Amino acid sequence: MYMPENKKRDALMANEKEKRENTILDTNEEITEPMTEEDDGSYEVSFSENDREYPDDNVKDTTEVGEYNPDAIQVLEGLEAVRKRPGMYIGTTSSRGLHHLVYEIVDNSVDEALAGFCTEITVTIHKDNSITVSDNGRGIPVGINHKTGRNAVDLVFTELHAGGKFGGGGYKVSGGLHGVGASVVNALSEWLDVEIHQGGKIYKESFSRGKTIIPLVESGVCSEEDTGTKVTFIPDPMIFTETTVFEYDVLRQRMREMAFLTRGLRITLCDERKDEHHSPQEQSFCYEGGIREFVTYLNHSKTPLYDTVMYFEGTKNNVYVEVAMQHNDGYNNSEYSFVNNINTPEGGMHLVGFRNAVTKTFNEYARKNKILKDSDQNLTGEDIREGITAIISVKIEDPQFEGQTKQKLGNAEARGATDSIVSEQLTYFLEQNPAIAKKICEKSILSQRAREAARKARDLSRRKTALDSMSLPGKLADCSDKDPKNCEIFLVEGDSAGGSAKSARSRATQAILPLRGKILNVEKAREDKIYANEEIKAMITAFGTGIHDDFDISKLRYDKIIIMTDADVDGAHIDTLMLTFLYRFMPELIRQGHVYLAMPPLFKLEKNKKVWYAYSDEELSRILDEVGRDQNNRIQRYKGLGEMDPEQLWETTMDPARRVLKRVQFNEETESEVDLTFTILMGDKVEPRRDFIERNAKFVKNLDI
Numbered sequence: 001m002y003m004p005e006n007k008k009r010d011a012l013m014a015n016e017k018e019k020r021e022n023t024i025l026d027t028n029e030e031i032t033e034p035m036t037e038e039d040d041g042s043y044e045v046s047f048s049e050n051d052r053e054y055p056d057d058n059v060k061d062t063t064e065v066g067e068y069n070p071d072a073i074q075v076l077e078g079l080e081a082v083r084k085r086p087g088m089y090i091g092t093t094s095s096r097g098l099h100h101l102v103y104e105i106v107d108n109s110v111d112e113a114l115a116g117f118c119t120e121i122t123v124t125i126h127k128d129n130s131i132t133v134s135d136n137g138r139g140i141p142v143g144i145n146h147k148t149g150r151n152a153v154d155l156v157f158t159e160l161h162a163g164g165k166f167g168g169g170g171y172k173v174s175g176g177l178h179g180v181g182a183s184v185v186n187a188l189s190e191w192l193d194v195e196i197h198q199g200g201k202i203y204k205e206s207f208s209r210g211k212t213i214i215p216l217v218e219s220g221v222c223s224e225e226d227t228g229t230k231v232t233f234i235p236d237p238m239i240f241t242e243t244t245v246f247e248y249d250v251l252r253q254r255m256r257e258m259a260f261l262t263r264g265l266r267i268t269l270c271d272e273r274k275d276e277h278h279s280p281q282e283q284s285f286c287y288e289g290g291i292r293e294f295v296t297y298l299n300h301s302k303t304p305l306y307d308t309v310m311y312f313e314g315t316k317n318n319v320y321v322e323v324a325m326q327h328n329d330g331y332n333n334s335e336y337s338f339v340n341n342i343n344t345p346e347g348g349m350h351l352v353g354f355r356n357a358v359t360k361t362f363n364e365y366a367r368k369n370k371i372l373k374d375s376d377q378n379l380t381g382e383d384i385r386e387g388i389t390a391i392i393s394v395k396i397e398d399p400q401f402e403g404q405t406k407q408k409l410g411n412a413e414a415r416g417a418t419d420s421i422v423s424e425q426l427t428y429f430l431e432q433n434p435a436i437a438k439k440i441c442e443k444s445i446l447s448q449r450a451r452e453a454a455r456k457a458r459d460l461s462r463r464k465t466a467l468d469s470m471s472l473p474g475k476l477a478d479c480s481d482k483d484p485k486n487c488e489i490f491l492v493e494g495d496s497a498g499g500s501a502k503s504a505r506s507r508a509t510q511a512i513l514p515l516r517g518k519i520l521n522v523e524k525a526r527e528d529k530i531y532a533n534e535e536i537k538a539m540i541t542a543f544g545t546g547i548h549d550d551f552d553i554s555k556l557r558y559d560k561i562i563i564m565t566d567a568d569v570d571g572a573h574i575d576t577l578m579l580t581f582l583y584r585f586m587p588e589l590i591r592q593g594h595v596y597l598a599m600p601p602l603f604k605l606e607k608n609k610k611v612w613y614a615y616s617d618e619e620l621s622r623i624l625d626e627v628g629r630d631q632n633n634r635i636q637r638y639k640g641l642g643e644m645d646p647e648q649l650w651e652t653t654m655d656p657a658r659r660v661l662k663r664v665q666f667n668e669e670t671e672s673e674v675d676l677t678f679t680i681l682m683g684d685k686v687e688p689r690r691d692f693i694e695r696n697a698k699f700v701k702n703l704d705i
């Protein structure tokens with residue numbers, strides 16, 4: 001278990017005030033809300049003596065530096081400020097912000113686990129969409145602090161940024177939007193109840209919209225051993241105007257992640273709702289192997305290159321570093337980095353340190369063992385990381401987040417710490433495991449060769465487009481309108497359906513690109529083969545954006561990219577292949593909502609000269625209920641797009657006025673699960689894939705369409 005060293009902690013506490021102010025100012029930069037008239041544009045945090053509601057005014061400011069007590073907690077702003085500008089504290093009041101409330105509370109229990117006092121956390125979604133988080137930790141201290149005359153519970157829930165930081169033993173790793181504390185959740189909740197079991201007694205306090213309704217009272221007894229904290233709250237619909245409905249899958253993803261990142265901690269998620277969208281369910285996550293098991297989990301549908309999951313761990317420069325990694329025989333790399341249990345999708349210093357260590361260590365090993373000859377070029381980091389699955393998790397006192405979305409770790413000390421811990425322990429590991437080292441080196445050398453071939457192919461195709469920018473693929477029937485905003489491109493399975501689509505389309509705005517048969521599975525092919533593939537080349541040139549690092553959304557030639565395939569298993573497979581390609585090569589297209597699935601009908605019903613189209617069995621049955629089931633019904637089942645004549649195809653699937661499109665979207669919270677979805681579907685092992693397809697008749701479940 002991770003436990004920061006007490007000594008260092010105390011010294012750091014002396015700087016708490018300054019740091020907390022910095023944190024708030026950092027948060028200010030992220031405000032996306034429009035400012036109101038009264039705003040002077042500045043978010044300078046101010047506070048006045050009057051904001052403090054200490055019962056005894058004489059006791060303030062007696063704190064000695066280094067001796068931590070609640071008095072030192074600066075009351076920066078009242079909870080009213082949180083309600084006035086919630087976005088400033090939780091980023092957004094959308095569904096994402098709503099779920100953040102739960103993470104805020106759970107973070108407190110996880111801290112108790114990190115401190116070594118809590119082994120179980122339960123999160124329950126109740127029928128009314130209220131949430132209970134409970135743990136078996138020590139319980140928030142209920143005693144009255146002699147200096148403030150207040151208990152810690154009040155401080156935690158009613159003072160901004162007081163969460164968990166009291167009593168000298170209190171330490172909170174926090175970062176980004178997380179860790180702003182329980183008071184923010186309280187401020188944004190219609191009501192919040194807390195129950196604490198401590199010293200054989202039960203204590204309760206109730207709040208509403210941040211204000212104490214029933215002060216902390218002793219309400220019963222329990223056994224001495226029964227300790228813990230339980231918080232129940234319901235988000236305020238006045239704040240969360242978009243939605244107050246929690247999504248089990250979103251919470252599950254985060255709870256599982258938390259459990260992986262805190263080994264041995266059991267987190268149970270329970271949904272008590274029973275309505276048309278929800279059914280009662282419960283899952284429990286506990287991983288004795290921690291991030292090692294996380295890697296196994298991420299690789300579970302792939303074929304590992306070797307059995308061992310490497311694991312490195314250590315503390316340096318006050319940064320605790322934990323890394324687990326394993327290669328699979330694929331060609332992609334999946335690196336997930338975390339700071340204080342918060343995902344950093346944009347990486348940062350810890351990831352840089354990790355990559356540097358891996359590149360350096362493998363090259364040193366390969367040279368020393370003559371796997372690389374003196375005349376050979378060094379392996380690149382990309383070569384060595386081909387097929388890698390890695391978790392890089394660091395814990396740090398004062399994380400600085402950078403980048404546009406503040407998801408990139410800026411602390412330079414994290415780089416050095418990660419680099420040196422991984423270098424040292426990986427060097428040792430390779431020496432101890434020469435067979436594994438050899439496998440990885442050999443794979444890297446193959447990757448190096450393929451990359452060289454791919455680079456040549458890419459250079460060639462780049463030069464081509466540079467010389468002749470009009471060199472669009474021959475099979476593309478382009479639209480005449482040149483304003484991308486008006487245009488859409490249909491990616492159509494098969495030449496015959498492509499032909500129908502070409503005659504059916506509206507020439508001005510709809511382009512058709514017929515693709516032959518199954519397109520290449522980019523999960524299972526190396527780059528050189530991918531760039532040699534005609535269908536893939538055609539898509540890349542048609543879209544105009546380029547790929548990977550060259551990707552430029554402003555060059556997109558069509559506002560909508562519509563995948564149009566048969567409504568059958570093969571069609572679904574082709575959808576998957578195309579989405580996999582888009583996801584791996586131009587994920588931004590999906591992220592920005594440009595990718596759609598066309599929905600061809602499954603049935604045509606004719607009766608008394610009238611026509612209906614049904615897109616599912618249920619819909620057909622509904623229509624039949626309406627029109628009556630008798631001999632006059634003529635039902636045609638479409639086996640594929642090819643069975644429709646151009647006019648039918650236009651009416652049912654392509655006409656913007658009548659068609660149904662599904663937009664493919666990431667749910668940001670579940671992006672790593674999306675990655676996993678692709679991995680399961682496209683990976684080598686057949687069993688998990690079949691399982692998955694059976695469970696999700698049409699695979700797009702996790703794509704949040």
Ligand code: TSJ
Nearest residue numbers: 108109112133137138139140167169170182229
């Ligand atoms: F913050 C919170 F109120 F939202 C909350 C806190 C919610 C939940 C579900 C749990 C907790 C929480 C806090 N669990 N465990 C703790 N532990 C402490 O607050 C604590 C207890 C003892 C000491 C000590 O030094 O003796 C220190 C701390 C921080």
